[in-house]
Amino acid sequence: MRAPDAPDLYEGLITTRAIRRYRPDDIPDDDLCKILFAATRGPSGHNTQPFRFLVLRRDPDAAEARSILGEGFREAWAPNRVEPADDDLSRPARMARTMNEFVDSIAEAPVIVFACFRSAGQRGDISAGASVYPACQNLLLAARALGYGGVMTQWHRPVSDQLEPALGLPDGVSIVNTIPLGRPVGSHGPVRRLPLEDLVFEGRYGSPASWARDPEGTRYTGG
């Protein structure tokens, strides 16, 4: 099921970006299986595999969790919500429209994946994330390889007290990422980051790495 325009590994890494708008098409079983298989090939400390993936599709069983998530999203976004004028085509205005639409429609994404973490007495500090977020990145990259897109979010957080019991999460397991997936609407924009000289050092923190230069045509974040 490789998408006709599937990139090679390196090209895929540097062009995959957050996708927040989805066509209504469902993701067929075979593709979903491949996406989750790739996610679970992610590394974890001592190969303990504390990651679990709980998938919501569009059947009635998923309705309650989707509804909790949708309400939570809208409430959490309300304070940030701005409605740009129709003729405002600036980047912030376009981002605001994308975010509003994302928040209003996210609970209806074709597929929603909850990445869960089984803590099993481990520290819950940032380093525990090394055993679950690489798998989430694999998931997004595999989606891209098959013609889909998604985005890592923390938007379960405002509603996790309702959501986790509704999803039957046992003690010691929590949701650590909420990833909607679907076929992208529109074209992918460029991946924008800070210049490499701000992000990569050699020998000592802050010391420039002479070899670390952005390829020509690289697009940066503002500022």
Place this chain on the structure above:
Amino acid sequence: MRAPDAPDLYEGLITTRAIRRYRPDDIPDDDLCKILFAATRGPSGHNTQPFRFLVLRRDPDAAEARSILGEGFREAWAPNRVEPADDDLSRPARMARTMNEFVDSIAEAPVIVFACFRSAGQRGDISAGASVYPACQNLLLAARALGYGGVMTQWHRPVSDQLEPALGLPDGVSIVNTIPLGRPVGSHGPVRRLPLEDLVFEGRYGSPASWARDPEGTRYTGG
């Protein structure tokens, strides 16, 4: 500089595994630049890019940090160290030999990358990892794409009190991963994980996803 056997994106995701033994070859500037560029294309919350990558190569400036790291590794590994009999070819024996060799030689890996996190007042809990470990996974996948390999480790931890000042880390920045990189020695074994039915659920935690089936020939972890 694409390696002749560079896989496509999907194939790369499902076959990349931890590489702990390296040939002595250095990594040329261009390849190292491409690897770090791919790392920094990783996602982060609100595209805040709190990740920074500090690279050690083989010049004299890197000697002190490499020495601290090497001692730390050997001390931390000492309680786990076993020396299998020469004729013991079991998987645990092979793993023990690989780990002993890794610990003894890791500080001399051609390149060592410290993934650092600028906390800037953010929570340091597991979810902060969503803004740095996807970039680390990109780094390992990019290395793979170019014919190199590496492994995420937390082995800076026992020596971070010495290492972070020696590397000039400012307040609010800490090392969250230590990734040695180089050309792999020998062939890659298979990626082994639990069966998908243990890792992927649908609708409710623990409920099987009928479509989640391991491809034929999948190798599992023991037990």
